[in-house]
Amino acid sequence: MPTEQMGAVDLHGGDVGVTPRWMVGVSLVIGFGLIFFLGMVGGVMKAAQGNLVHLSPSTFYALLTLHGDGMISTVVLLTAVAHWYFLRRLLNLRVEVLVFAVLAIVWGLVAAAVAILIGGFGPGWTFLYPLPFIGNTWPVWSTGLFFFGVLFVGIGFAIFCLDILAGIIREYGVLNGLALDTIFPRLRRADGKVAPPTVIAATMVSIDGILTAAAGTVLVVDLLAHWAMPHFPVDPLWIKNLTYFFGHTIANLTIYLSAGVIYAALPHYTGRPWHTNRVYAISWTTSLLFVPWAWPHHLYMDFVQAPWLQIFGEASTYIATIPAAVVTIFGALLLVYRSEMRWRIGSTFFMAGLLGWLVGGVAAMIDATIPFNEVLHNTLWVPAHFHTYLLGGVFLFVIGFASYFAGDDAPPTRLTKTFEWVFFIGMIGFLAMFYAGGIEGVPRREAVQPVPGPLLAVIGTAFAAVLLIGMTGLLIEIFRRGQRNGATHEREVT
């Protein structure tokens, strides 16, 4: 198998009695459980917007905050663990560190959930200052607890990134982690070994991830200081920039973590290896440099923002799409084109996820174009595009990974194909209603929407139900099929 040739040696079984395989498996089960629960919460929100169930506005906004914070934390967890699964064969990584990272993220999620479900904390997952502090319907303790929760998610992600970066430095060094030795002969190693694409992706993610987590820490510490000492001065514009630097970048990095997974897993199905060359070095260095500069596209409608940030933010957003469109997605299509592709659940979901990434990416680019943003900002176009590449992209990659990980290598059956179709049809319909709402100018984050929001929400709720049924059926099937094949597969892969 091509993926196993990437210098794979199995490393430590783990000194805390946890094997890497067990840890990855447990994380997947926790993650999928959370996605299912939070997806149901999403369905309930849609139903409320369609007037099918009644929720008070404060309950609605609490659920919105839970869904947003929970989903983002969960996909960070899932994509990090999936990427780690491949990295640990290439770098010297310790499973104990992953255990700490996962525990920190889960603890952060639990803290946020308590603040939201018991305290009723509900300013949205971006908790834009000063809303958490002013005229609110939730107690003061819930505000503080939620910030601690965010802090822990950030810490968990930082631990993950630091360990990976340390592993890369030990094995390749930062520059060769980006495969810059393919461009600069001076950097070349005596043994001629270059970093595989999965490691290149990890170099970019870990460096930008550390930056993001650092910004998140500054943000949350500022807000916690203000929480403890209400006279502690906070500047709303500075905090908004920091908030989106953190929020945008951490959500965005889940896609780059997923790219690392695809580099490693897709060759398993196509039978063609994925090689490093200088195009990958250039492309990931570009991502490394420009992804952290895309956040200002969230502040286009803050007209006081420094003009250079507005313009540079748009340029950076555009530039950051080039590596994805020209190298990773194009590269994946080339890897598949006229290959002896084995169409399994895994490969199907990787391809479907790439499609969602691209379609959602096009919608995101339109939104990130300033004159269009004037009529799209804070409309349903925003959840439309990010659900397309998170639900219809990143999450599909994780399902593909789960199928790969479970050793579910048998051809699809009638049953799995049916679930796939139910899942995809539900998803497409659900997403289409978001896009329609955006075009019609319906605002996002509304407990009660103006017309035609409620009508679209009724249709959206029906599609969401179909989506959740298909998703649940499929995940159960993957689990069962994996268990059946698991025993033989484990010997082969682990």
Next chain:
Amino acid sequence: MVPIAGKQLVILVLWLALSTIVVIAFSWVVSSTKRPVPVGDVQPGGYRLRRLWGWFYGTLLVAAFAVTLWTVPYAWAQGSTGKPALVVHVYAHQFAFTMPKKLPSGTRIEFLVTSLDVNHDMGIYSPQGELLGQVQAMPDYTNVFFFTFPKPGRYVIRCLELCGAGHSYMFQPLQVYAPAPASTLGGRSA
């Protein structure tokens, strides 16, 4: 349903067209796996195509970027054009906008928008319900926003930033009237 016109129409057509191309490309690649060939047969052509695609995409981005530079809504790009505008202060607060109830159409208005508590966003909806433009309202800062109401009618000003439990109810009508005939203004702004 709200009529789909103006920018929204451009956006919808653009997104549907690009998505359709993407879906066709994917379907083509997926169906190509029925006729497998060794990787060596497709790689040189693939790399050539990648270079072409890269140039094409890059050019497209540069062009789009250049166009947007001319059309940004900010004061520094717009401030010097047109006649001195009518200046209108807008104070957003939980859960209403303190601002005039009536404004003229066809007049370039300079809105000075701020907030007295949390972040809000002033969205302008046409009498038909189309979203025509918006600007954030942030405490401690004043956003300068130029807008010309295209025609008279009953517009709606709606908050577009989650600002608390009453957020969904933060909207209010704005009556836009045809300005008095040019003669009464001394024929200056006809």
